[in-house]
Amino acid sequence: MLGYIVRRLFLMIPTLIGITFLVFMLLAMSPGGIGASLRVSGGQMESSKAALVEAYLEDRYGLDDPVLMQYLRWLGRISPIKTGERDQVKPTGELVRPPKALKSPPLADSWFRDFKLPEGRAAEIEATKGPAAAGTGVGREGETAEVIEYKAAAKNYAKARADYLVSKKNLDKALVRYAEKSGIEGAIKDGKPQMGVFAALPPDTEAPNWNLVRDAGLAVLEAYETAVACRAREIAAFRNGPYPKDGVPVLPGVLSLAMPDLGVAFSRGRPVKDLILDALPVTLLLNFVALPFIYLIAIPAGMLAARYRGSWFDMSSGAIFVAFWSIPTVWAGVLAIGYLADNQYLGWFPVAGLHGNTADEMGFLPSWGSDGFSMGWVGDVFWHIALPVTCLVYTGFAVLAKQTRAAMLDNFNQDYVRTAKAKGVPGRDVLLRHVFRNSLLPLITMFVTIFPAMLAGSVVVEKIFSIPGMGSLILEAINLRDRELILANTFMIAVVNLLALLLADILYAFADPRISYD
């Protein structure tokens, strides 16, 4: 058994990689591509500024890298097995990594091959590698010299990197003007200069905008050299180990184990972990309230329907459950709001959200005070989730009840049941101990598929009742093409799904002694 479980766990790894890779590629190939929302929300900004914002954001989230590269980087962060240098953890919990590599400057090998830094500039850059200049304003009380140096170096490099980006954008602008005057075919695509086309041509030093290009190009190279120097300084500061290292080493310097890092959702600028921790409890609450209702009603109803097959109860419960099942949740939700929540009609329930306006002032548990009954914080929450839970519950009866009924009926007709009855075993024991136990297999299969569905939340219900749960989160992530958020959610749901399937297989072995994995 144990060997089987371990084997299954290891098989999950390629499956997970496959699932996330598929989702990631779908995302990358969808119109707008990864991070479409970032690009759209530029709005009415001046074009040079909008381009700059885009460049900043692309750089920060690595959106300008090849798609495969982005996926591999994500995989590296999510993997609990890390290679190379270990990350460090700031006291605030933020992970610190060695600085990202710089992209080599455009046209450096062709047009600006002979470029040299001006006299003295090289020395200036060299000087930035030295120990931190005091008074940069980054240090705080109680911080070690390593930390202060690291913070100064990191800020310095961020600045240099931003300057390098700005200078590259300026070169882009100059090249656009240059190409416009010189009329080079295919040099500008979607407003962006195609460096390959330029590099293949010799620079036209007579062209009217050549001076612009040359100055911009030289500025890029200078900014690049500065950034390289600043990066070297940050790496040195990082290697000094300003903060404690993350995870545990396996092979020092080569392999280590650490918690997976889900990254930062760029549509909201917050760590994915925080977003999920905000949304998950809400969805779980809804489902943990809804599930017992479904099971406690559907399974006994299915058993009774099978026991008294063909009776009025069998027929009516079947009809009612199927009728419920066929009512679309969207419609039911809207009707519930329109009639049950609207004060013009019944107004029994609140319309949206999880808490009333005064929830914070309430006691926790329901209580009878001097001013009558107060339902308390807990009561308030249950009152608020009554309608959404109803919407989640009513569609669930049919499938489960019908499954139970069918499985029970299968077993009722078996020989052992007849034998048991013939032996004089009481009817209740036949039903519960013989038939029901043997009907568990399909129910187990159904039961485990519930978990991933619970995580994903019910998109429709959450949308209608304005509940900030996982469903809303995932929907928004898809709409905004938020790479980190989609991948993290996919990953989580996939993991839970695979674990649930494994759990089902293990439960089979318990429910049916004939099944064995050894």
Added chain:
Amino acid sequence: MQNRFGFKDFVLLTVVLAVGLLVFLSMIQSDRGWDRLGDLQSKLDEVESRLASSGSGDLDDLRRELSELKTAIATRPININLGGVAAGGIEVSSDGGQAGGSDSGAATETGRDESWARAGVPVDWQEPWQFASEPSEVPGFRRGGEFTEVFGAQPARITPYLSTDVYGRRVIDRVVESLASYDPETLRLRGILADAWQFDPDGRWLRVHIDPKATFSDGVPVTSEDVRWTFMDFIKNPLIEAERSRATLDMIEDVKVIDEHSVEFVFNKSLFTNLDYSLGAYVLPKHFYSKFEPAQINQSTGLLLGSGPFRVENLDPDDQWSPGSDIVISRNERYWGEGSPPLASLRFKVITNSLAALVAYRNGEGDMLTPSSPQYAELRDDDAFAGDNAIYNWLNMRSGYSFIGWQCGPRGGPGGKLTPFHDERVRRGMTMSLDRDRMIRDIWEGIGVVATGPTSPTSPASSANVTPWPFDPEAADALFAEAGWVDANDDGVREYQLDDGVFPKGTDFEFEFTITASGETSERIVSYLKSQCLKNGIVCNPKLVDWSYYSEMLKSRNFDAMIMAWSASAPESDPRQIWHSSSILDQGDNFIQWGNQDADGFIDGGRNTLNFDERMAMWHGLHEVIHQGQPYTFLRVSPWIRFVKRDIGNVVTHKTGLEPQEFFRAAVPAPGN
């Protein structure tokens, strides 16, 4: 036989579980009580320490204020006399510092201290910011109560400069102040934290004097160092993820502290927007935000402290507001300015489903709602509804406009095929063959007015001389014919009849119309446009796409015609991005590739004109050129629509929008409001 799990066991187990659950819940309950006690304790400590440490300081303040009052009483006649002159000075000088010498002379005569200012450039003294509409004069006035606004979308965060959505900004605007803002009536810049400024006639520097009375809501005075820190160490800190503001404010070279209450901005280029952008940026308290590491600020959701009339009570970084719960901001009882808000607190409640939002509003869970267009159309004539609810519909400086953009250049950029719309006559013909009044009536439920140009009609940049092109199919027919599009073979579709080689002779007039697939409104637009084109012998092929496809399409200029809307956030915006021919090539928003020499002239001229009236003349010129060229068919200006409960008093529709700090909650419904 083995022990069976019987009914009795089940009951027993249930009872045990229930008791366990109750014990657990009451543990949480007492824990919650403990937390609240802790909160109270820390608040008490804070008050105590403040009393202990700043008691003498407060006394000093009082003494100073008293002496100021004394001098004010002593010099009263002079002040009143010259008040008008000073006010005149403001009007002239918000024209961009183009005031004459006499004004500066007048200003010094008021006896105001101008030692902080540069010599030779007139100072714009600002009247203190007051209510645009005084609430206490409205019948039913009362202080106290909470006001709840229903938001249609979830703000991701309310940390200033990191929040990028409009809802977040609405909350921040109540809590954090900027140096100056737009006057709700005149839409001119008026000082809030700044009580005076001087702007270099060449637009290279701006010196600002901060009102010495100004304090943040925690009682710490606003100083020039806070301003400098906000710009140089917060926005320009590359580790803070405020890229948008950093790019917008990249013309600020440096911010220098002159003395405790004055700063100087140094700009690297001279543009009219320098004044608006630098004065309009939020001023943050250095002592609060510098406590945090950049990463803490980047990941924060509700770190919000400022000098405004409202404040966030909970500033604990470990327990800040986060999306999912209501945002509550309460009145800043130590507000330094004139006009402390009557409302005790504002609550912002997010309900994303529009039906649910309306029901919640009608149930009394909200006091203000932005209804959807169909909801507005359904309820605007409902007398029973109007009894309890005031219905507002007005244009303001934030009113955006929707338009159909025609591809004026080659489709897909240089080297692409021309569309019929490269000809100005065709574009004008298209505009004249669309009945925009009817479109507003039938498509947008009659909400809005026909747009004439790229600015809101309330904006001073909008020319009053421009009236929308009339709906005139015959004139349109003549224009199409003039451009060479005539239906010669009587198949119901116009063909190109000229031999100039722009299009092969006999080409059908056909175009692709791109629109986002977003429900009923898009369907109505498509069916109207299609039928109207058919009547005019034009084939319109609608293409419904996902919104995220739009940005790609716009960037590659790969469309014939498309519909979109621009929003606005200030009375005046820089038109270069959308209308200048230089924005065609370099990824600008001139995706229709409309290049016009006259327009370029007005844009370049306007951008470099610091004088307000002269600049407005330029913008009016631009408006007229755009109207003639019709690169867009301007459809409608979308007004703001709001439902507000009648027991909220003093709701005045300003040109800047709404000012909730003026609202009050009446004990009884305020008549006529």
